[in-house]
Structure formats: structure tokens, C-alpha cells
Amino acid sequence: MLIIGIAGGTGCGKTTVVNQIINELSDNEVCVISQDSYYKDTSHLSYEERTKINFDHPKSIDFELLVEHLRELRKGNTIEQPNYSFVEHNRTGETITTRPSKVIIVEGILILTNPQIREMFDIKIFVHADSDERLIRRLKRDIAERGRDMQEVLDRYQTTLKPMHQQFIDPTKEFADLIIPNNHYNTVAVDVVRSIIKERLD
Ligand SMILES: Nc1ncnc2c1ncn2[C@@H]1O[C@H](COP(=O)(O)OP(=O)(O)O)[C@@H](O)[C@H]1O
Numbered sequence: 510m511l512i513i514g515i516a517g518g519t520g521c522g523k524t525t526v527v528n529q530i531i532n533e534l535s536d537n538e539v540c541v542i543s544q545d546s547y548y549k550d551t552s553h554l555s556y557e558e559r560t561k562i563n564f565d566h567p568k569s570i571d572f573e574l575l576v577e578h579l580r581e582l583r584k585g586n587t588i589e590q591p592n593y594s595f596v597e598h599n600r601t602g603e604t605i606t607t608r609p610s611k612v613i614i615v616e617g618i619l620i621l622t623n624p625q626i627r628e629m630f631d632i633k634i635f636v637h638a639d640s641d642e643r644l645i646r647r648l649k650r651d652i653a654e655r656g657r658d659m660q661e662v663l664d665r666y667q668t669t670l671k672p673m674h675q676q677f678i679d680p681t682k683e684f685a686d687l688i689i690p691n692n693h694y695n696t697v698a699v700d701v702v703r704s705i706i707k708e709r710l711d
């Protein structure tokens with residue numbers, strides 16, 4: 510089993526890179542775990558209270574459950590990944606059945622901040638894009654796909670995204686085995702990761 514961790518600031522292109530990597534692989538060869546599925550359950554809070562959560566701080570993530578799930582997958586057991594709604598700022602109550610496979614990709618902004626999770630990765634990757642590029646992408650994506658408006662994204666950027674990126678996310682670059690520059694689509698880097706995976710699968 511090969512476990513690959515892919516970190517990087519919001520909007521750097523983690524999900525896009527993961528999709529490019531797994532593009533030609535079959536479902537039984539690779540599974541993807543998104544850190545977003547592991548935002549803590551906040552059903553006890555009102556919607557208004559949930560909008561005020563700092564979603565870029567490590568304490569917003571249920572790392573305990575993520576560690577437990579990775580251990581289960583390593584043992585060959587199927588897990589139920591919580592499904593998360595960015596519109597509701599909460600878990601939906603539904604789950605994504607995730608079966609163990611030869612390659613497991615874990616992606617998320619904060620995954621390299623946790624030592625237990627870091628130790629489980631065979632390869633640690635950090636995707637880098639400049640902060641202005643990430644903000645532009647985030648604005649477009651969150652308005653189109655996550656039910657936000659410009660004011661929400663800009664307020665969140667100033668109050669939490671930028672300071673949390675500087676404090677927690679950017680420093681984890683230091684733990685990476687590979688840094689993928691992603692101001693532009695980087696097909697060469699994606700091909701390199703794909704060939705590492707292919708070697709493992711053959
Ligand atoms: N290299 C790139 N150049 C331009 N746009 C990109 C690039 N990579 C991703 N995007 C776009 O930027 C947005 C954020 O990308 P996404 O993969 O969701 O980032 P992340 O998962 O790191 O938050 C998406 O709309 C995506 O299509």
C-alpha cells in the first residue's frame with residue numbers, strides 16, 4: 510500500500526492535481542480521502558454560529574477520526590468517510606463508502622500539521638500557488654460552487670485564511686518530499702507522481 514499526502518493552501522489546486530493523478534486509474538486501484546470530510550461535527554451549533562468557525566485552524570479538524578480511518582484502511586478494512594456540506598458548514602449525515610486500495614491519497618490544507626498523520630505518509634507533497642492566485646481561484650470557486658458571495662470570501666480571507674496559512678499551512682512545506690509549483694497547470698509534476706504510482710501498481 511502506498512499512502513500519499515497532498516497539502517497546500519486553499520485554492521492552490523490540490524483537488525485538481527489529485528483528479529489529474531487518478532484520472533486513468535480504476536476505483537479499486539486508488540482511493541481518495543479529503544480532509545474536508547473530517548471537519549468536526551457542529552450540529553449542536555446554529556447556522557449563524559457555524560459561519561463564524563475558523564475553518565483554517567487545525568482544531569477545526571477531527572484528526573482523531575482521520576487517523577482511525579487511515580489505520581483501518583491500512584488494515585484492509587472499509588471505512589465510511591463523512592460527507593461534508595460547505596453550504597451548511599456541517600456534515601450532511603451521509604457517508605462515502607471508501608474501500609482500501611493499493612494507493613491511498615489524502616488531501617487537505619492541514620494534513621501535514623499533524624505528526625501522527627505525517628508519519629503514515631510514504632510520500633508527502635505540497636502544492637504551491639502564490640497567494641494572489643489562490644485568492645482569485647477561491648473567490649471564483651466559492652461563489653460558483655460553495656454558495657458564497659464576494660464579501661464572505663474576502664472577509665474570511667482577511668480574518669482567518671491569510672493568518673492561518675502563514676501560521677500553520679505554509680510552514681508544513683518543510684515536511685514535503687516534493688513541492689509542485691502550480692501557478693500554472695503542471696503536467697510534468699503530475700506525470701512524475703503518476704509514474705511513481707504506476708511503478709507501485711505494476
Ligand atoms: N493550475 C491552475 N491554474 C488555474 N486554475 C486552477 C489551477 N488549478 C486549479 N485551478 C482552479 O482553481 C480552483 C481551486 O482549485 P482546487 O483544485 O479546488 O484547489 P484546492 O483543492 O487546493 O482548494 C478550481 O476552480 C480549479 O479549477
Ligand SMILES: Nc1ccn([C@@H]2O[C@H](COP(=O)(O)O)[C@@H](O)[C@H]2O)c(=O)n1
Binds near residue numbers: 523594599
Ligand atoms: N464550512 C467550511 C469549511 C471549510 N471552508 C474552507 O475550505 C478551505 C479548505 O478547502 P480547500 O478545498 O479550499 O482546500 C479552508 O480554507 C476553509 O476556509 C469553508 O469556507 N467553509
